[in-house]
Amino acid sequence: MLSVRLICVGKLxxxxxxxxxxxxxxRLKGYCRLEVIELTEQRLPERPSQAQLAAAxxxxxxxxxxxxxxxxxxxxxxxxxxxxxxxxxxxxxxGWMNSxxxxxxxxxxxxxxxxxxxxxSAQLRLSMSPMTxxxxxxxxxxxxxxxxxxxxxxxxxxxx
Numbered sequence: 001m002l003s004v005r006l007i008c009v010g011k012l013x014x015x016x017x018x019x020x021x022x023x024x025x026x027r028l029k030g031y032c033r034l035e036v037i038e039l040t041e042q043r044l045p046e047r048p049s050q051a052q053l054a055a056a057x058x059x060x061x062x063x064x065x066x067x068x069x070x071x072x073x074x075x076x077x078x079x080x081x082x083x084x085x086x087x088x089x090x091x092x093x094x095g096w097m098n099s100x101x102x103x104x105x106x107x108x109x110x111x112x113x114x115x116x117x118x119x120x121s122a123q124l125r126l127s128m129s130p131m132t133x134x135x136x137x138x139x140x141x142x143x144x145x146x147x148x149x150x151x152x153x154x155x156x157x158x159x160x
Contacts, residue, residue: 002032002093003103004146007067009060009110010041010135017136024143031150039063041110053112061115064107072103074122076114077138081125089145090152092124097153106146108138 012018021036028034040063042056068074073096084092096104107114107122111134119125128141151158 002097004032004034005105006036007064007105008108008139009039011038012136017140020140021143024147027147037067057115061118068105069103072105073101075106075124075126076119076122077108078114078119078125079127081127083127086148090149093149094153106142108135110135
């Protein structure tokens with residue numbers, strides 16, 4: 001069974017986000033072994049300098065890298081990434097699994113995003129939309145799309 005590690009910078013505080021994530025985590029149990037890891041977001045002043053921002057993103061990237069298992073295919077969620085349909089995501093995941101990939105790590109940055117070097121090292125830079133979403137909502141959306149894609153790959157009826 002596929003192992004999926006969702007590595008998130010920042011913790012979910014709002015109950016409605018936690019409940020939505022819990023629902024999709026429960027649904028995903030039939031398709032993969034899911035592990036959600038929350039990492040601490042670096043604190044920044046209200047108007048950080050570019051140097052402060054870069055240093056914070058680098059610290060977060062180091063923490064993220066430490067949680068990516070060796071041999072894992074990495075998906076970095078970022079606005080400048082490739083937009084894929086649910087079917088295309090299902091095909092991508094299916095192709096990786098058919099080629100022997102058994103572990104996928106999905107990265108969601110904090111409110112300032114992900115470090116550029118971390119994004120460049122990913123096998124897939126994925127965008128949900130050119131619109132900007134709160135990173136907490138992005139977690140719900142990623143879990144739903146993982147569920148949808150794995151359901152499509154399994155020939156399920158969830159996707160319409």
